[in-house]
Amino acid sequence: MNVYVTMATAERVLRQLRRDPRTLALVLLVPPLLLTLFRYVFDGSQMTFDRIGGPLVGIFPFTMMFVVTSIAMLRERTSGTLERLMTTPLAKLDLLLGYALAFAAVAVAQAGIACGVAFALLGLHVQGSVVVVIGLAVMNAVLGMATGLFTSAFARSEFQAVQFLPAVVFPQLLLCGLLAPRVHMAHVLYIASFAFPLTWAYDALSHAVAGTGSAKIVRDSAILGGVIVAALALGATTLRRRTP
């Protein structure tokens, strides 16, 4: 691994994103718009908005980065640039960390804007620390990115890559506890929910929003960190120098 090559890759990915202002605008503006929508859907119940809106701020980056990364990496595979890079001294980790750095930077901006709008304009109320919520949002973005990198290996086309969103992300959204408390779920689902990273992401966010259980936030973050490392390692195994 080479820091210089990693940074060059991160810079290149950011340049590509900058050339695509529409995607950038979607990534940065859709979360605050959806939050606004939520705010007025729950117009009569500020408490519900507080309970769901806070964690949502941290979960948007996960879904967005999942899609953006899986398509970016799929393009890298299908355009031949990946094959070309695999004949250069670039280490697989340089490529993965380059993507991770670039998208983490976008995630900071995304989470920052979403939080700014939610707290300043929509009156979202958070008992805990706003900084912790933003930090968790960035972590979820990196998690989404790592998962997207890995799943992109199983997509042959952009159509397929997009379909991984409902297949991989929606079940996690349903089971993570955001929509209904996990303890109220069918027992099998409750048990299964422990296996999904988004469950831990939501758990950490809900504690951060409620201002309770900083020990749990640390535990959840550690689990998420482990999942990120594992997903990146799995992603690295799907980047083959030699292909059939």
Next chain:
Amino acid sequence: MAVIEIDTLTVERGRVPVIVDLSLGVEAGTVTGLLGPSGSGKSTLMRAIVGVQLVTSGTVKVLGAPAGSATLRRRVGYVTQAPAVYLDLTVAENLRYFARVLGASPRTVSAALQTVDLVGYERRLAGTLSGGQLSRVSLATALLGNPEVLVLDEPTVGLDPVLRRDLWAAFRRLAEHGTTILVSSHVMDEADHCDRLLLLRDGQLLADDTPAGLRARTGKASLDEAFLSLVEATA
């Protein structure tokens, strides 16, 4: 000394043998043409030489090391058949990125652009270039850092005659400075630019000879006809 040494190489793709028990050597400082019809296995053979192709059996060595070794990654330049270029970056941004990945000095960027005759296109978005210009950007990325071996998969396809002549002159200059060049083509009309020709058909080597040797052996004046008579002789 043979820069590329292939010994009894067999490659299967999707269970179909694409390269069959092939052995050959490519000498240092030469321009070697890998010629054969579409589907004969040229790209597969080149992928094996740069070490991105899973091979079934046999060995491929480049500069004395197994193909694809980490030590070779700065010493071997590769141009894929489809241009490997980021369409949403400018020409200069593409080249600067590959230069940084290869650890090549930024100065080699302008030299590479000169060789492929794209000076003045630095700020153009790659996605707005024509097919021929795009394949020259791809070629330029392989020239960065002056690799000792260049593996070029159909670099002159779709280019006009003037550009093709200039590129072949550039290949010749590079070879005179010691670079070993393996270049593939599915048309025979460029074969006379090569020191040596490898004729590939259905994954097998039909001939490994100089253009003059090939003409003498087959008694044909045109290399196209020489190739056909070799095909008929083996049929």
